[in-house]
Each structure stands twice: as C-alpha cells, then as structure tokens.
Amino acid sequence: MSSTRVYVQSEHFSDIKLVEIDGHATIADLKRAALALLPPGTDALELSLSVEDDDADDEDAPSPRRVKDLNQGHGVRVHLHRCKHVTVGVRFGGRTEEHRFRPATTIGRIRQWAGRQFGMKAGDIAEHVLQIAGSNEQPDMDTHVGALVQHPNCSIVFDLVPAHRING
Amino acid sequence: MAAQVSPDELSLRADLASARFLSGQDRGRWRFHRVDWPFVFVGVFAPDGQEFVLRLNCKGFPAIAPTGGFWDLEGDCHLAAARWPTGGECMRLAFRPEWKNGHALYLPCDRESLVGHDAWLSQYPQLIWKPAKGISHYLEVVHDLLQGHDHVSAAA
Numbered sequence: 001m002s003s004t005r006v007y008v009q010s011e012h013f014s015d016i017k018l019v020e021i022d023g024h025a026t027i028a029d030l031k032r033a034a035l036a037l038l039p040p041g042t043d044a045l046e047l048s049l050s051v052e053d054d055d056a057d058d059e060d061a062p063s064p065r066r067v068k069d070l071n072q073g074h075g076v077r078v079h080l081h082r083c084k085h086v087t088v089g090v091r092f093g094g095r096t097e098e099h100r101f102r103p104a105t106t107i108g109r110i111r112q113w114a115g116r117q118f119g120m121k122a123g124d125i126a127e128h129v130l131q132i133a134g135s136n137e138q139p140d141m142d143t144h145v146g147a148l149v150q151h152p153n154c155s156i157v158f159d160l161v162p163a164h165r166i167n168g
Numbered sequence: 169m170a171a172q173v174s175p176d177e178l179s180l181r182a183d184l185a186s187a188r189f190l191s192g193q194d195r196g197r198w199r200f201h202r203v204d205w206p207f208v209f210v211g212v213f214a215p216d217g218q219e220f221v222l223r224l225n226c227k228g229f230p231a232i233a234p235t236g237g238f239w240d241l242e243g244d245c246h247l248a249a250a251r252w253p254t255g256g257e258c259m260r261l262a263f264r265p266e267w268k269n270g271h272a273l274y275l276p277c278d279r280e281s282l283v284g285h286d287a288w289l290s291q292y293p294q295l296i297w298k299p300a301k302g303i304s305h306y307l308e309v310v311h312d313l314l315q316g317h318d319h320v321s322a323a324a
Contacts, residue, residue: 007191015300018187075194126315130296138294140308142191164292165258166274 004067008034009104009144010080010098011151012042016142023068029069034080046151048084050104052077052144079104079144082151090114091158093132103146107139126163133157176229177205183230183302184208192304197311201241209239212307214314220253223304233279233297234306237270238263246270253314277306281292 003020010017017037021030031049037045051070070076081103088110089098097117101110107130115125131138132148137146138161149156173181183189184200192198199219201209206227211219224236238247249265262274272280276288276295291297298305 005190005194007187007194016187016191018190074196076189077191136293142195164294166261166276166292166295167257 004071004076006030006033006067006076006078008037008078008080009147010034010047011082011103011146011149012038013147021067023066023071025067027065027067030070030076030078031080034078038080044080046082047080048082048103050079050081050102050146052079052104053106053109054102054104077104079146081146083099083146083149085094085154086145086149087155088145089133089155089157089159090117090130090160092118096157101145105143105146106141107143107145108141109142110145110158111160115146116159118160128160129163129164130158131161133159174205175229177203180205180208180226180229180303182281183304186302186304188302188304190305192311207236208234208292209241210303212310212314214253218253220306220310220314221247222310224303226303230299230302233277233282234303235272235278235280237265237268237273250318259313273310275306275309277309 002023002025006019006021008017008019019037023035025085027049034049035044035047067076083103085100086103087098087100088112089096092114095118097114099113111128111130112125114130115128120128129138145156181203193200196213198210198212201211201221204223209221209223209225211221213219221239221241223239224234226234238252239249243275247270249270252263252265253259257296264274267274268280272278274281276282276285276292277297279297282288295309
C-alpha cells in the first residue's frame with residue numbers, strides 16, 4: 001500500500017508541515033501522526049483535527065473515515081487547533097460581514113465567500129485579497145484561517161483589498 | 169573524488185522536497201522537471217492545463233532571489249515569443265519576451281528585474297522575494313498571474 005502525503009497546519013506551526021501515512025490508516029491514526037509533528041512540550045489535549053474546506057467534524061463522525069477517503073487527488077490537508085471554529089469578519093466598502101469557519105478553512109475559500117457576500121463577480125473576487133486588519137499582511141490563499149489565530153482568541157478580522165499588480 | 173555540492177544548491181534541493189513545494193505540486197499548480205545547477209526547471213499550469221516551463225537561475229538561493237523566464241524543454245532554448253502566455257494587462261506587463269531578452273520575468277520577486285526598481289520594495293511588499301517561502305513564492309506569483317480571468321492561451 002503506498003503512502004499518502006498529509007499536509008498539516010496548526011496554530012502551533014509557522015509553516016505547513018508534511019507527514020506520510022498509509023492510506024488505510026484511520027482518522028485517529030492520522031491525528032496521532034499529526035500530533036507527532038508538534039513542538040516538544042505542546043499540550044495536545046484540547047487539539048481538534050479538521051479537514052481542509054470540509055464542514056464535517058471528522059472526530060465526531062459516526063463511522064470514522066480512512067485517510068484514503070480524504071484524498072481527493074491533491075493530497076490530504078488537515079489542521080490541528082484548540083478552537084472548534086474561528087469567527088471571521090471581513091470589511092469592505094463600509095460594511096462588515098461575519099461568519100464562523102472551521103480552522104481548516106483556507107483563506108482562498110473565505111475570500112470567495114466574502115466576495116459573494118459583497119456582491120462581486122468571480123473576476124472581481126480574483127482581483128481582491130484578504131488583508132489582516134491593522135496590518136499589511138496578506139496571507140496566502142492556501143493558509144488555513146486557524147494558522148492565523150491562537151486559542152483562546154478564536155476570531156479574526158480582514159479587510160478585502162485590491163490585489164497588488166505590477167503596473168510599470 | 170566527488171564534486172562538492174555548494175550550499176545554495178543544497179538549499180534548493182531541500183526546498184524542492186519541502187512541504188510547501190510538494191503541496192503546490194500536489195494541487196496541480198506546478199511540476200518539477202529537473203535541476204541543472206544553477207538552473208531549476210519547473211512547469212507552471214494555466215487554467216486550461218497548458219504548461220509553461222520556467223528556467224530559474226537559483227545561484228545564491230535562498231538569500232538571493234531567483235531569475236529566469238519561460239523555456240522550451242524540447243528545443244532546450246528560451247521559449248519563442250509567440251508561445252509566451254498572453255492575456256490582459258497584468259499578464260502583458262509581467263510576461264514580456266522583450267524584457268531582458270526573455271531571460272527574466274518583469275516581477276518584483278525576480279532578482280534581475282528588481283534592479284532599478286527600488287520603489288517596488290514599498291509598492292509591492294507581497295511580491296518581493298521572501299527566502300523563507302522558497303522557490304514556491306516565485307512559482308505562486310507566476311501561477312496566480314496565469315489564473316487571471318483575462319488569460320488567453322497563446323498558440324502552442
């Protein structure tokens with residue numbers, strides 16, 4: 001059985017990490033493998049595992065899925081976080097929209113949600129990015145929102161701003 | 169006696185095995201072809217599946233930004249201007265075959281193009297080379313441009 005690449009993000013990491021695991025491994029096995037990536041001494045008791053851009057709670061699912069069921073052809077991507085959800089506010093044009101997302105939700109998906117909330121067309125959404133309020137930090141589209149907050153602060157606010165484009 | 173591998177080549181090879189690079193490859197955004205030091209050859213994909221191969225000179229990696237342009241793997245030469253990706257204004261400005269004779273992309277993360285563009289450091293902080301992100305940063309910028317809604321595939 002070939003191994004599956006699992007990409008892990010967490011409030012405890014500054015960058016994405018990689019672990020390889022058998023495709024037939026259970027979600028519990030996957031969580032153990034992900035926990036092994038934590039810095040020594042990290043309290044892992046309250047950490048929950050969530051799957052990227054998936055609204056299902058994998059640990060509470062009635063019949064645990066296997067790693068191979070999570071592989072949609074582009075690797076398995078999960079997140080370890082103490083917050084079950086992150087409350088996200090997005091400001092644009094004098095309005096603020098708010099929603100609760102799982103920690104494994106990508107910035108790219110939140111941008112799509114925000115753009116739709118503000119009535120943008122797909123092309124216009126692509127020309128905007130999320131910038132952390134009060135900073136000039138624009139997280140990558142693949143960054144999980146959970147990587148940007150630390151428990152017990154389970155909320156974050158972004159501004160939706162025009163993307164940088166070279167104009168000469 | 170085996171030739172010694174330089175620290176910058178070792179750094180590049182480690183970066184090509186990093187989670188960030190492999191993640192982008194697994195997402196289908198790019199694929200590794202080969203290292204022919206100091207060059208790395210990586211294909212970046214447009215939405216229609218067309219692959220544009222970059223040849224990046226990585227001397228000094230990662231402290232010094234890479235530089236490079238589109239490459240014809242079959243001909244082992246710079247990609248002919250007629251085959252460069254074309255589209256709207258954003259792409260036309262970044263992908264200019266006449267800029268540095270096609271040896272560099274007109275991007276703040278390209279070390280040759282940054283020369284003489286000091287204002288880019290403050291104008292485009294997100295696009296300036298970031299050693300911690302590695303080669304994936306350059307690839308992400310190119311991939312992002314190729315995804316623009318104004319992209320029109322060049323003649324193959």
